[in-house]
Amino acid sequence: MRKKSNLQFAKALYEVTKDLSKSHLPETIKQFVLILQKNNKLKKADYIIEEFINYSKKQGGIKMVEITTARKLDNSILNKLKKIFGEKSEITEVINKNLLGGIKIKVDDLVYDASLKLQLKNLREKIIS
Amino acid sequence: MSTNNIVEELKKNIAYFQKEVEREEVGKVIEVGDGIARISGLTKCQAGEMLEFPGDVFGLALNLEEETVGSVLLGDFEHIKEGDMVKRTNKILSVPVGEQLIGRVVNSLGVAIDGGKDIKTTAFYPIEKIAPGVMTREPVAVPMQTGIKAIDAMIPIGRGQRELIIGDRQTGKTAVAIDTIINQKGKDMICVYVAIGQKESKIARIVAKLKEAGAMDYTIVVVAGASSPAALSYIAPYAGVAMAEYFMDKGKDVLCVYDDLSKQAWAYREISLLLRRPPGREAYPGDVFYLHSRLLERACRRNKESGGGSITALPIIETQASDVTAYIPTNVISITDGQIFLETDLFYRGIRPALNVGISVSRVGGAAQIKPMKKVAGKLKLAMAQFREMEAFAQFASDLDPETKKQIERGQRITELLKQPQYQPVAVENQVVGIFAVNNGYFDNVAVKNISEAEKKLTDFMNKSKRSLLDKIAAGEWDEKIETELKESCNEFLKV
Numbered sequence: 001m002r003k004k005s006n007l008q009f010a011k012a013l014y015e016v017t018k019d020l021s022k023s024h025l026p027e028t029i030k031q032f033v034l035i036l037q038k039n040n041k042l043k044k045a046d047y048i049i050e051e052f053i054n055y056s057k058k059q060g061g062i063k064m065v066e067i068t069t070a071r072k073l074d075n076s077i078l079n080k081l082k083k084i085f086g087e088k089s090e091i092t093e094v095i096n097k098n099l100l101g102g103i104k105i106k107v108d109d110l111v112y113d114a115s116l117k118l119q120l121k122n123l124r125e126k127i128i129s
Numbered sequence: 130m131s132t133n134n135i136v137e138e139l140k141k142n143i144a145y146f147q148k149e150v151e152r153e154e155v156g157k158v159i160e161v162g163d164g165i166a167r168i169s170g171l172t173k174c175q176a177g178e179m180l181e182f183p184g185d186v187f188g189l190a191l192n193l194e195e196e197t198v199g200s201v202l203l204g205d206f207e208h209i210k211e212g213d214m215v216k217r218t219n220k221i222l223s224v225p226v227g228e229q230l231i232g233r234v235v236n237s238l239g240v241a242i243d244g245g246k247d248i249k250t251t252a253f254y255p256i257e258k259i260a261p262g263v264m265t266r267e268p269v270a271v272p273m274q275t276g277i278k279a280i281d282a283m284i285p286i287g288r289g290q291r292e293l294i295i296g297d298r299q300t301g302k303t304a305v306a307i308d309t310i311i312n313q314k315g316k317d318m319i320c321v322y323v324a325i326g327q328k329e330s331k332i333a334r335i336v337a338k339l340k341e342a343g344a345m346d347y348t349i350v351v352v353a354g355a356s357s358p359a360a361l362s363y364i365a366p367y368a369g370v371a372m373a374e375y376f377m378d379k380g381k382d383v384l385c386v387y388d389d390l391s392k393q394a395w396a397y398r399e400i401s402l403l404l405r406r407p408p409g410r411e412a413y414p415g416d417v418f419y420l421h422s423r424l425l426e427r428a429c430r431r432n433k434e435s436g437g438g439s440i441t442a443l444p445i446i447e448t449q450a451s452d453v454t455a456y457i458p459t460n461v462i463s464i465t466d467g468q469i470f471l472e473t474d475l476f477y478r479g480i481r482p483a484l485n486v487g488i489s490v491s492r493v494g495g496a497a498q499i500k501p502m503k504k505v506a507g508k509l510k511l512a513m514a515q516f517r518e519m520e521a522f523a524q525f526a527s528d529l530d531p532e533t534k535k536q537i538e539r540g541q542r543i544t545e546l547l548k549q550p551q552y553q554p555v556a557v558e559n560q561v562v563g564i565f566a567v568n569n570g571y572f573d574n575v576a577v578k579n580i581s582e583a584e585k586k587l588t589d590f591m592n593k594s595k596r597s598l599l600d601k602i603a604a605g606e607w608d609e610k611i612e613t614e615l616k617e618s619c620n621e622f623l624k625v
Binding site: 005007106109110111112113114118119122123126127 | 139142143146148149150151152153154155156170171172196216
């Protein structure tokens with residue numbers, strides 16, 4: 001049989017715990033840890049927790065948004081962006097001077113690139129060809 | 130164009146430049162090693178799609194699984210680490226194709242590695258393409274002269290055929306292929322030589338030889354050397370045939386040599402095992418037959434309505450200790466339209482090319498032979514078959530009846546005639562004359578060891594004084610008149 005992946009454990013844990021009352025939780029977690037031990041997965045616990053967090057966020061409809069800009073964004077713009085992605089999304093800001101200008105937004109697995117760097121690169125390719 | 134114009138043009142270009150927001154799908158590397166990367170995300174990734182890794186390294190998506198994508202890396206992978214971003218390119222892996230590639234040495238991705246300037250082509254062809262269908266094909270009818278007497282006479286190859294060259298190491302497999310490429314000079318053929326897993330020194334020697342013979346003017350060399358990653362060896366033949374298809378689409382005849390497919394199968398086995406595909410016989414994955422059949426099906430001869438053109442494939446397979454019943458040799462033998470068998474024994478007995486006439490066949494090439502060759506060589510194969518039988522028998526018997534003795538002596542002379550040094554292809558009309566002479570007993574009074582010398586003299590004589598007859602033969606004409614003329618010429622030669 002194929003080895004089970006971290007994600008599979010995380011999913012299983014999510015399915016089991018999602019409708020559980022608080023009183024049952026400690027016992028379930030204990031059982032889960034025992035299963036991990038049986039599968040020699042204890043040392044992967046950190047990764048499973050990470051996957052669990054990602055997965056539960058996804059299931060709850062929370063979007064992971066990463067905004068990359070060259071300089072720090074104005075609060076007004078940031079608030080506007082927050083409105084677009086909804087209250088539930090988790091926004092992290094990254095500052096990367098290499099972008100030169102513009103903005104790059106990553107939502108889950110999609111990247112919207114409107115940075116100056118990319119525009120310049122495209123312009124360069126257009127002029128060369 | 131004046132400077133001002135250029136400036137204006139540039140200004141216009143810049144003014145009309147549209148700002149675009151690029152939408153990309155990205156994934157994350159979760160595991161990397163041995164030229165393999167596992168990537169999470171990329172939910173919409175296609176099979177065979179190019180993936181862009183950091184540092185301009187590309188990967189090829191091979192395994193699409195529930196949560197991850199397994200891909201091979203086409204290039205340096207030392208700097209790629211866990212957590213790196215991987216972009217989709219929405220492109221199936223393609224290689225540049227075009228006339229600019231002719232005379233160049235490129236790697237599996239079409240990048241020049243001969244130290245020359247960069248190759249800029251406008252067209253790109255996907256490396257994986259479905260082979261032409263039944264309705265677009267035509268039977269093989271035009272010969273592809275190899276310039277090797279033994280092959281052109283007894284195992285003829287037609288344009289659009291797939292003929293396997295098989296044998297142990299050091300039996301002259303590559304030599305047959307290279308001689309064939311050299312012989313295509315002036316025959317309106319484009320040649321693609323794909324070297325897979327070969328020593329770089331050997332490739333350098335081959336390229337030098339092709340240059341010396343003037344064959345690089347119509348040849349593309351695709352190299353995935355022994356030191357390049359397995360992924361490049363795996364895609365090299367597909368890249369080569371994609372380049373060939375461009376010329377076929379232009380209505381040209383192309384010759385594709387894959388040297389050799391057993392190494393490609395090894396590379397594919399390596400990739401498959403690393404991607405954890407279940408191993409089968411000899412640890413090859415289950416689809417190793419399809420690996421070669423889909424490649425060799427792309428060799429074809431297309432009819433006029435579909436644009437014409439042809440791709441002739443000469444795959445090479447290296448056997449271990451003459452074992453043709455191993456997995457890969459049996460597979461490729463069953464896919465191709467015949468095989469040329471080269472044997473170590475014959476090679477060391479000085480019969481070069483070390484062709485085993487008995488078990489070498491060409492299933493479709495006979496239709497492509499020119500008429501004179503068909504007439505004179507029909508007898509040849511029979512004589513050789515009888516000779517082999519008698520020879521084995523005669524080893525035990527001391528005295529033989531004159532008829533048998535004659536047959537054996539004829540056989541020895543034919544064997545001697547079919548010997549041929551490397552890099553010296555013979556034109557088809559000269560082949561016909563030589564075989565005609567030995568078949569009709571004109572060389573019976575020449576000692577066996579002097580046959581090749583006598584043949585050389587005959588060739589010189591014919592080239593000098595009977596050029597018009599040779600031209601007729603080369604054009605495929607053959608009737609009683611030409612036959613008598615040929616007989617007279619031979620008699621004339623014997624007198625000289």
